[in-house]
Amino acid sequence: MSKPDFMYVIYISTTPQKLWDALIDPEMTKLFWGRHRNVSDWQEGSKWEHQDYDNTETVDIVGQVLESKPPERLVITWADPKEADDESKRSKVTFEIDEFFDAIRLTVTHEDLEPGSDMEQGITQGWPAILSSLKSLLETDEPLAMTTRRWDG
Amino acid sequence: MTTDLDAIFRALSDRNRRKLLDLLYLDNGQTLTELCSRMDIARQSVTKHLKILEDANLVATTWRGRVKLHYLNPVPIGEIYERWIGKYERKRLKALNDLKLALEERKDEQA
Numbered sequence: 001m002s003k004p005d006f007m008y009v010i011y012i013s014t015t016p017q018k019l020w021d022a023l024i025d026p027e028m029t030k031l032f033w034g035r036h037r038n039v040s041d042w043q044e045g046s047k048w049e050h051q052d053y054d055n056t057e058t059v060d061i062v063g064q065v066l067e068s069k070p071p072e073r074l075v076i077t078w079a080d081p082k083e084a085d086d087e088s089k090r091s092k093v094t095f096e097i098d099e100f101f102d103a104i105r106l107t108v109t110h111e112d113l114e115p116g117s118d119m120e121q122g123i124t125q126g127w128p129a130i131l132s133s134l135k136s137l138l139e140t141d142e143p144l145a146m147t148t149r150r151w152d153g
Numbered sequence: 154m155t156t157d158l159d160a161i162f163r164a165l166s167d168r169n170r171r172k173l174l175d176l177l178y179l180d181n182g183q184t185l186t187e188l189c190s191r192m193d194i195a196r197q198s199v200t201k202h203l204k205i206l207e208d209a210n211l212v213a214t215t216w217r218g219r220v221k222l223h224y225l226n227p228v229p230i231g232e233i234y235e236r237w238i239g240k241y242e243r244k245r246l247k248a249l250n251d252l253k254l255a256l257e258e259r260k261d262e263q264a
Contacts, residue, residue, distance in 0.1 A: 003182050003217055003222060004182060004215065004222070004224070005181065005182070006181060006224065007181075007182070007213045007215060007224035007226065008213070008226055008227075008228050009210055009213040009226050009228065010210075010228045011210065107213070107215075109215065128227045128228050128230075128231040129231060131228055131231075132228060132231045132232055132235060135232075136235075144235055144239060145239070145242070145246065146239065146242075
């Protein structure tokens with residue numbers, strides 16, 4: 001059984017459906033996910049792409065939808081498009097949404113990352129900022145400034 | 154529900170709990186037994202400290218079979234960063250942006 005490399009938990013004052021929608025709505029991800037959009041029909045077995053919001057031909061992450069149970073659980077594979085054919089470079093991200101007392105808990109786990117890779121480094125810097133900004137956007141309509149711009153060149 | 158800052162700072166105010174976070178930073182996803190072997194306090198104390206860290210959402214846990222794994226959850230610390238540092242950075246960026254606009258306007262006037 002594989003063990004997650006990273007696990008992030010955040011409590012957000014929202015509803016499971018709003019949180020699910022925020023993960024796949026380009027107008028929302030533009031604001032909290034570094035001006036990117038996530039494109040797929042979100043059916044199990046479908047492909048998904050993490051595209052530049054303004055230039056959709058620029059694809060930074062690609063993968064497959066492994067599980068999709070709106071608005072509770074989404075499992076996707078995650079790879080650099082240049083390395084997508086190499087199974088050892090493919091990692092897996094799980095989003096779990098559940099109610100916890102009066103808040104909604106979002107748990108993000110990332111597993112099968114290649115140790116020491118650029119991807120691993122980007123991930124560890126990226127997720128906490130993205131999740132804090134998502135919370136801020138859902139609770140106050142204001143994302144955090146650092147996530148409204150692209151990070152890389 | 155807002156992040157409970159009191160719980161976070163209380164959790165961070167103890168040397169052993171900070172050490173536990175450091176151990177998870179170095180090797181994320183450890184069992185209680187692994188953590189205990191790296192701490193020089195009783196297993197029972199480690200359990201107590203982990204509970205406090207978990208309540209403050211600084212440690213997240215997941216089960217793999219019969220094994221409970223502990224992860225460093227840096228998200229609340231990011232929220233502290235945003236409250237006392239990020240906000241000020243935003244103001245500075247705005248000031249720089251205003252300066253840029255002002256300079257560009259002057260250039261337009263000179264042209």
